[in-house]
Amino acid sequence: MSCCPQPLIFLLLAAAAAPRRPCGPLGLSRDTVLGRPGANITLRCWDEAPGNVTVSWRAEERGRSQRLPAGNALPLHRLRHEDAGTYSCFVGSQRLRSLRLLVQEPPETPRVSCYRRSHDHDVLCEWPLWAKPSPGTRAMLWVKQRFTAENATEQRCRFFSKAQKFVCRVKVPRGADDTKPFLVSTCVSNGAGGAAGEDKIITLNGVLRPDPPLNVTVTALEKAPQRLRVNWSYPSSWDHRFYWLRFQVRYRPEPAQTFSEVRPWPSCPCPCPQPRADHVPSPVLPMFPQVDQVTTTWLDIHDAWRGLRHVVQVRAQEEFGHGAWSEWSREAVGAPWTDPKDLASEMGFFSSQFPMEDGTYGLTLPPELFAEDGADGTGGPIMEASARSTASPYPFLVAGGSLLLGIALCIGIVLRYRQLWQMGGWQGAKPEGEGQHVLVPLGPPRPPLSDTPLLSLPRSPAPGGLHVTSLDYFFSGQ
Template sequence: MYVKLLAILGSVMVLLNTSSTTEGEPIVGGVPTRYGQIGRNITLSCNNTGDGAAEWRLNDIKIMEAGDVELSGSHLTLLSANPSREGQYSCHNQETGNAYSKVSLLLGYPPGKPQVSCWSVRYPLNVVCSWKLENQTYLPTETKVTYSYGVEYVEGCSSEGTLQGNCTIEDIKLFSKIPYTVKVTATNPLGFRSTNKQFIVEKIIKPDPPTDVTVSAIPNQPKKLLLQWKPPATWPDPEIFLLKYIIKYWQERSNRPRMIEVSDQTNYTLRGLRSRALYFVEVAAKDFVDNGNSSDWSPTVSARLWSS
């Protein structure tokens, strides 16, 4: 599909500054498709070989000149075309009604710049890059995703007809200063846009949040809470690739949370708290040697301090 669209762009598509339309390949019944951009002027020409003025119809209904339609001889111009103007256009002999030519008009937008982000959630196993287009095109749009490591190779990662998706890079090179480059190209009959995203693996480490976070009162300890959690389920080997954790906690009706950082442990006792108060807690994970970014926060948990 991607190759087909490039062929359309290279050999069939004619971009007009004034009309912003392109011709595509024939559809059912031999009627060609013309692609136009919403909000642009679009001019259609009748194949009446010099027979003068023609009658234009949209879905077999006669078109009359109006504020957004201009008729000039054998030409029809749609001013600031909107989606209601999509359909099958035909031009006819004014006397006999015989059709000279037909064209199916589809309206939309060229692709916007793809937005690309890359993270290593399962370090050191892989990197996942996600992408999405910044706009809805309303036209058949193909995306092709490739990646390269330095100049050694270019690998295809994904080729889809959707507006967003993911690309997983396996067997990543660790502790290298040579960047990876991910290229996302979106193509449709009105044009194409590309984005290149470069990264060093260790700089884009971002674990998922810790799981099974709980906080509970400690019997006979009116100023302490016990906080427990588990490493992210997606983190491959927390005993070899260590994690540290950031604890955020705050008292009910307070907008000033406190932060604590702990290393390579999955429990912590919060101390010096206010008796009988209700506290809220969240936990985030980060690579032990501070590479990359912290995870998102875990779901909030809460507990009230022990009271006799």
């Protein structure tokens, strides 16, 4: 009643239940002696040495020879990795035997993780180690398609001492199906033993993990005190001409320790929450829930905090969600645009952010501490000092202009009276004294009052001045 032939079912079951590859210690020759670090061992030249023969020993390691104490038995205490090498015993100048000493520990059990940097790269499987492996340790990896009878592909793994991990490269043939499962097996062995890793089932799509985005920059947008523009570029290992990535951005102001994920605008529910202008940010910000990501290489943050530097990071994933997210990119720092007038006003009335020596902002105090009259009588002076330190320059400009206008008016009045003095219009008398000069009349002496007619003939006034002697014409009643 089965839809598949009976032999094919048995073949699939046999392939699925195939025994694991043996993973034991490497085969040791007869003249190889194994010792573990810290242990004590004894090397023997003969099983039963004659009594009248003197045996000498030499240790040969990396081309160097060292004489050791004589005797048929050579005891070695508290072995170290440096004690490994070849030990030879002699009678006179004749070599009798050479023993190879290995100082090794059983290898660590591998915990393998596989990833693929892009659709056109091979699969890399790796696992880290707590300690450097013993010399001669060998790591192998086998890959085969699941539920098939084909032989597994064997791959030798390489140890990278700087990263302290084994790395194996799995070749991906052209046209391979990205959805078919593969079975991955690992084995690490040396003379002291072997350790097999847990079998893993992977697909080419499932192990996609791009490299982090590059060239992340954060710039301010003019006249937008709550916005930041974030730009980045594709990693060099991903060919964006054929395959796209989607990106996620997270940010935090420098006093905070928790990152927030960006909501692509305007995907947040309306009305979108925005921080108030008079709100002082707390040290820890709430996390936004994860939302759909963007496929562009830029994004605007619409709810940045005024006047604070922000740390921004970006990560990437395959556009259809296959595989895992990349690591976060390197941190980029930027601050929103700040209006100098608004900054002076906020700092003068309620700002409580004090810059530290390293450029960050320290303790955040509530605005109530800057009230005009505090409960302890210290609120007033703090407010006054803050107001004086950040006073607006406009009152000073108005006062300076008024002072200049008053000085100009005084100068005009002085010049006017000086002109009258020169023309004889000032009739006030000065007391005689030392340093005084007698005023000499410019015309003939005036006749007595009795000889002066009540109405004098009008004369044309001399050009350039006003003669007060002609004022009687205006008071004659005509």
